[in-house]
Amino acid sequence: MSDQPEMIRVEAVSKSFTLHNQGSVRLPVFRDVNFSVRAGEVLVLAGASGAGKSSLLRILYGNYLPSSGRIEIRHDGEMVDIASALPRTILEVRRRTLGFVSQFLRVIPRVSALDIVRDPLLARGLDPAEATERAGAMLARLNLPERLWTLAPATFSGGEQQRVNIARSFVDPSPVMLIDEPTASLDARNRDVVVELIAEARSHGSAIVGIFHDETVRERVATRWLDITNFRAAADAA
Amino acid sequence: MNALVSPNALTGTLRPILSVRSVSRFYGERIGCADVSFDLWPGEVLGIVGESGSGKSTLLRCLSGIDRPDAGEVLFEATPGADFLEIFDLPEQDRRHLMRTAWGIVHQNPRDGLRMNVSAGGNVGERLMDRGDRHYGRIREAAADWLTRVEIEAARIDDQPRQFSGGMQQRLQIARVLVSNPRLVFMDEPTGGLDVSVQARLLDLLRVLVRDLGLAAIIVTHDLAVARLLTDRLMVMKDGRVVEAGLTDQVLDDPQHAYTQLLTSAVLAV
Ligand SMILES: Nc1ncnc2c1ncn2[C@@H]1O[C@H](COP(=O)(O)OP(=O)(O)OP(=O)(O)O)[C@@H](O)[C@H]1O
Ligand SMILES: Nc1ncnc2c1ncn2[C@@H]1O[C@H](COP(=O)(O)OP(=O)(O)O)[C@@H](O)[C@H]1O
Ligand SMILES: [Mg+2]
Ligand SMILES: [Mg+2]
Numbered sequence: 192m193s194d195q196p197e198m199i200r201v202e203a204v205s206k207s208f209t210l211h212n213q214g215s216v217r218l219p220v221f222r223d224v225n226f227s228v229r230a231g232e233v234l235v236l237a238g239a240s241g242a243g244k245s246s247l248l249r250i251l252y253g254n255y256l257p258s259s260g261r262i263e264i265r266h267d268g269e270m271v272d273i274a275s276a277l278p279r280t281i282l283e284v285r286r287r288t289l290g291f292v293s294q295f296l297r298v299i300p301r302v303s304a305l306d307i308v309r310d311p312l313l314a315r316g317l318d319p320a321e322a323t324e325r326a327g328a329m330l331a332r333l334n335l336p337e338r339l340w341t342l343a344p345a346t347f348s349g350g351e352q353q354r355v356n357i358a359r360s361f362v363d364p365s366p367v368m369l370i371d372e373p374t375a376s377l378d379a380r381n382r383d384v385v386v387e388l389i390a391e392a393r394s395h396g397s398a399i400v401g402i403f404h405d406e407t408v409r410e411r412v413a414t415r416w417l418d419i420t421n422f423r424a425a426a427d428a429a
Numbered sequence: 430m431n432a433l434v435s436p437n438a439l440t441g442t443l444r445p446i447l448s449v450r451s452v453s454r455f456y457g458e459r460i461g462c463a464d465v466s467f468d469l470w471p472g473e474v475l476g477i478v479g480e481s482g483s484g485k486s487t488l489l490r491c492l493s494g495i496d497r498p499d500a501g502e503v504l505f506e507a508t509p510g511a512d513f514l515e516i517f518d519l520p521e522q523d524r525r526h527l528m529r530t531a532w533g534i535v536h537q538n539p540r541d542g543l544r545m546n547v548s549a550g551g552n553v554g555e556r557l558m559d560r561g562d563r564h565y566g567r568i569r570e571a572a573a574d575w576l577t578r579v580e581i582e583a584a585r586i587d588d589q590p591r592q593f594s595g596g597m598q599q600r601l602q603i604a605r606v607l608v609s610n611p612r613l614v615f616m617d618e619p620t621g622g623l624d625v626s627v628q629a630r631l632l633d634l635l636r637v638l639v640r641d642l643g644l645a646a647i648i649v650t651h652d653l654a655v656a657r658l659l660t661d662r663l664m665v666m667k668d669g670r671v672v673e674a675g676l677t678d679q680v681l682d683d684p685q686h687a688y689t690q691l692l693t694s695a696v697l698a699v
Contacts, residue, residue: 211687212694253676255683278662278676279470299636299658300629 195229196265198367198398199251204260204274206246207424219424220246224260226417230366233389233399233412238419244402247419248369250274251400252291253281264289264367286314290365294372296356298345304330305340308358315363329358333384350376357385364392370401374408386411444506446471446613446645448513452491452501460669461487465501467664467674471509471612474639474646476660476677478653478692484669485649486617492647493615494528505613507531529559533606535616539598542605543590549576549601550586556609575604579634596627600634607638614639614646620655632658653693657681665689 205222209215220243228234236244249255251262253273263270266288273281285291290311299307305326312322330340333354344352353376360368370389374382382405389412393399403409445468454461462484469475477485490496492503494516504513507527516524528534536542543552553572562568573583579600581593590598599619606614619635620628636659639646650656656663656677663680665673665688673686684690 208683209685211690249682254678256675256679256685279473281676282661299633301633 193229195231195396197227198230198265199226199228199400200261200263200270201226201251202261202263204247204250204257204262205424206243206250206255207258221419221422222424224419224422228367228398228400228415230396230398231393231414233393233401233414235409235413235416236400236402236419237409237416242419242423244419245371248291248371248400248402251369252285252289254291288366290360290368292357292360292368292370292373294353294356294375296344296352298343298352300345301343303341304335304344304347304355307344307355308362311359312363317363325362326358329362330355333358333381350378350381353377354381357388361388361392364388364395364397366397368392368397368399368401370399370403372402372404374403374405382408445469446506447492448502448504449492450502450504452488452498452503454487454491454496454498460484462491462666462669465664465671467671469613469645469647471645472643473662474644474648474660476656476663477647477649477666478651478656478663479666480651480692483666485651485666487669488666489615489617489647489649493532493534494524495534505531507612526559529556530609531611532613532615533609533611535599535602535606535614535619537618537621539590539595539602542602543598545590548587548589549581549593552590552601552605553608556605560609571608572604575608576601578638579604580630594627596623596631599623599631603635603638607642607644610642612645614644616646617649618651619648620650620652628655635659653681665692 201224204224207217207219209217224247226234236247238244246255250257251273253276257274260274262273264273264284266284271280271284273284276284305323308326308329309322312325313319327340331337335351335354335358339347339351344355347355353373357373374385377385386408389399389401401412403412447469449465449467452465453463465488477488479485491498497517503516505516506513516527519527534542544555547555550569550572553575554568557568557571573586576583576586581597581600590601593601620631623631632655639659648659660677663674663677664671665680665686667688673680673684673689680689681693684693
């Protein structure tokens with residue numbers, strides 16, 4: 192494994208929130224987090240609710256700002272610091288290198304499930320017919336009834352929306368994938384599919400950082416663990 | 430500027446299409462907007478958000494050549510690789526021409542952007558004539574094509590805008606702006622006076638068009654959900670000044686400034 196390239200390098204990352212309109216209270220979350228993830232690894236984030244797992248994952252994606260530190264992602268063979276990159280650089284890194292799988296699908300009005308899943312393939316320049324075929328195959332694999340494919344997911348159940356979201360993320364796995372509780376509202380059969388998809392992405396060389404509620408899922412996918420409570424920041428006066 | 434910079438570094442997406450430097454505009458003692466600077470890159474969609482009176486429209490009017498700023502520069506790359514033009518250094522007539530061809534302006538009120546006594550087809554075709562096209566058949570065909578793209582039946586090409594609903598008028602305005610293939614589009618509250626279902630349809634249309642055409646755009650809105658859906662980057666304005674700027678989802682999900690935190694917490698879910 193150690194011959195694989197480092198895809199993520201996190202250096203001295205700290206995070207606190209300042210709530211300006213609630214008495215400027217400062218909420219320290221974690222401090223001085225360091226780790227790296229190589230291609231083909233699945234790093235599972237552990238720690239109690241509120242420890243900062245999702246915050247860390249969002250920082251890696253550029254969705255939250257770290258209070259300090261660097262987040263380097265390998266993009267086109269070069270390390271890009273997400274913490275200081277321009278918005279257009281972050282968007283470009285997301286388009287081709289960095290994927291985020293959340294628990295919730297952000298529904299776009301009037302766009303069908305199939306189009307949602309096709310979209311990342313088209314954005315990467317795939318031929319539309321091939322994109323449609325691969326998107327359909329992925330939805331079928333996640334057991335989404337074919338009659339739903341052409342409908343906009345606004346009216347879908349939670350688990351159906353979640354599967355559309357997973358299909359979109361895994362139809363063409365990114366070199367770096369960040370996963371936040373993807374199996375929360377899935378039944379056992381679909382949970383197994385997600386575990387398989389993660390294993391496949393890993394074997395294709397994706398570097399993965401994930402949060403999984405389900406302990407058996409966690410055990411099955413993890414190659415390494417990071418307990419975020421080890422980096423708890425004191426509510427100091429800093 | 431620097432003789433050592435390779436020419437390649439100055440072309441293509443390596444250079445902003447619009448460079449805004451310390452733009453200010455005052456209404457007497459009152460600040461309209463103050464000291465606004467940013468670069469916009471080809472294909473980038475920038476949102477400007479802030480409460481009513483924060484200076485969004487004032488800034489947009491300066492950037493789009495409608496009002497002259499009291500200080501600062503607005504530099505525009507009219508064609509890829511061309512020298513930057515300081516738009517307010519241009520003779521009035523050249524600036525007007527640029528405004529009709531190289532960029533487009535979508536007004537909040539369609540009446541400000543349409544000719545109400547000219548047919549739908551005429552509204553769209555006029556922009557092609559501004560660009561020098563004189564072939565009637567081709568112009569009419571392009572107009573019909575654009576009406577369809579904004580989801581207006583081509584059969585209504587000879588109707589006047591006053592016969593259209595508010596949402597249709599706004600879509601017609603968008604067709605009129607986009608038909609001339611602008612590099613940069615300015616929109617002030619494009620979904621402003623429309624009811625929610627009409628807004629959703631227009632937003633989806635804008636989202637698809639902006640992406641397919643690779644347009645650079647600046648969109649003023651006070652609706653954070655609109656900003657989330659349409660924009661890559663956000664600038665948050667308060668009292669005429671930019672208080673926070675960054676990647677749209679970052680500014681909305683982890684706002685740093687007290688005012689942005691207030692704006693985002695005032696909305697249930699964006
Ligand atoms: N945008 C935000 N603004 C302010 N505080 C936030 C924000 N996001 C998270 N927090 C706070 O940061 C802390 C860490 O939250 P986070 O969601 O990262 O925890 P988690 O480990 O993922 O928890 P869970 O297991 O419950 O999902 C919490 O105290 C949370 O309230
Ligand atoms: N033509 C004008 N004359 C005088 N004051 C103006 C004029 N236009 C705008 N203002 C003032 O400038 C400030 C910014 O207004 P505006 O740009 O319209 O804000 P927004 O579009 O964000 O609502 C406000 O205080 C407004 O009252
Ligand atoms: Mg969480
Ligand atoms: Mg306004």
